[in-house]
Amino acid sequence: MVEDRIPIVEDVPGNPATYGLAPWLLIIVDDDDSVHQATRFALEDFIFEGRQLEIISVYSAKEARAYMTREDGMAVVLLDVVMETETIGLELVKWIRSELENTRVRIVLRTGQPGYAPELQVVRDYDINDYKEKSQMTAGRLEATVYAALRSYRDIVHLEDQTKELSQALRSAEIADRAKTDFIKHMSHEFRTPLNGIIGLSEMIASEALGPIGNPKYKEYGWDIVTSGRHLQTMVERILEFSVSSDESPLTYETFDLNSLIATLLERNDGAKGKVSIRSSSETTTSARIESLLLSADLKATQTMLVNLISNAIKHNPPHCKVRVTARQLQDQGLRVSVIDNGVGIEPAILDRLGDYFNIVRDPYVSGEAGLGLGLVAVKTLIERHGGSIDVKSELGKGTTVNLTFPDGSIVIEPKRPGKHLN
Incomplete structure (x- = not known):
């Protein structure tokens, strides 16, 4: 077992044209230093969608927890099963998913002792994204594995970002809709009071309630005002009903x-x-x-x-x-x-x-x-x-x-x- 140490951070050299783009963050969690060196060598020229890799080396589950707690943006974790204990890698998987609540990061389990963690059982019981035996992990297979993991991570991040944008747009729309409903209610009530006055007084004039008004045309015009006022009143009532029906407050x-x-x-x-x-x-x-x-x-x-x-x-x-x-x-x-x-x-x-x-x-x-x-x-x-x-x-x-x-x-x-x- 290797003693706790400061994580080794290294940017894999790449095409200068990729400089300026944020690298993909890949973490190697393994207590065997030779595994770290071999992984870095295999991924030396790795580029995905114009972005290099930033490789973090940690040598125990304890180091991994400390690093992952304070850092964000992990894309891929290459995780050994047997380190401090025979199952510490599996325990770290549960910690990442449950306690850290990180479902974005892609976890690739790598083991040199498959007997401790049979593939079918591990894939079935743990939230990992891939399972590899170290003895069969050639440089080409490692690159293919990282490509697949990063592609999956990219899609998840994109989907989550879209979901956030849609949620924000929905909240904005709900606020605007509430403002619209409140405005319609307010304006409808503001229209009702003068309309009632117009209709009532026009009826008095048209019916000559206070005495003859002279020219019959005035009486005819009075009833025209009453008819138009009632028509407008119906419109206002319909608009108010519409705003109330659109209100999402609970029904009583x-x-x-x-x-x-x-x-x-x-x-x-x-x-x-x-x-x-x-x-x-x-x-x-x-x-x-x-x-x-x-x-x-x-x-x-x-x-x-x-x-x-x-x-x-x-x-x-x-x-x-x-x-x-x-x-x-x-x-x-x-x-x-x-x-x-x-x-x-x-x-x-x-x-x-x-x-x-x-x-x-x-x-x-x-x-x-x-x-x-x-x-x-x-x-x-x-x-x-x-x-x-x-x-x-x-x-x-x-x-x-x-x-x-x-x-x-x-x-x-x-x-x-x-x-x-x-x-």
């Missing part, structure tokens, strides 16, 4: 009666009176109709989805169009909510683009959303965040069916709670 799950929620939403929608019917059923019972469906979901998100779909079906179809809202309990407590109308239907080419971000749609079914197509984007985003899906089927002249499918386990069977209404 609670149990509520879906039938009661739908009924409450219809009561609030003046256009729904006499046009919309509700029906609930179940695949799991013989009853054709059930009075209560307890759903576990985010209440506000569910409300947003239903309001969008029901409003679309009412607003973008002729006055005689009828709308049905059905809720069907599926096997394994899943749920499918369908909004069905017998209206104008949707062009097949447009149907394929529904739900795309900022899709400029010219179809009657969504044109009332100021052409932004944000309503269905919000619905698609929210149902997917619940682990569910949206499916749209339509036929020109016959109508449209939009299915919202909530995942298994969304329906609450026990304990049964009273339905929850919106304020």
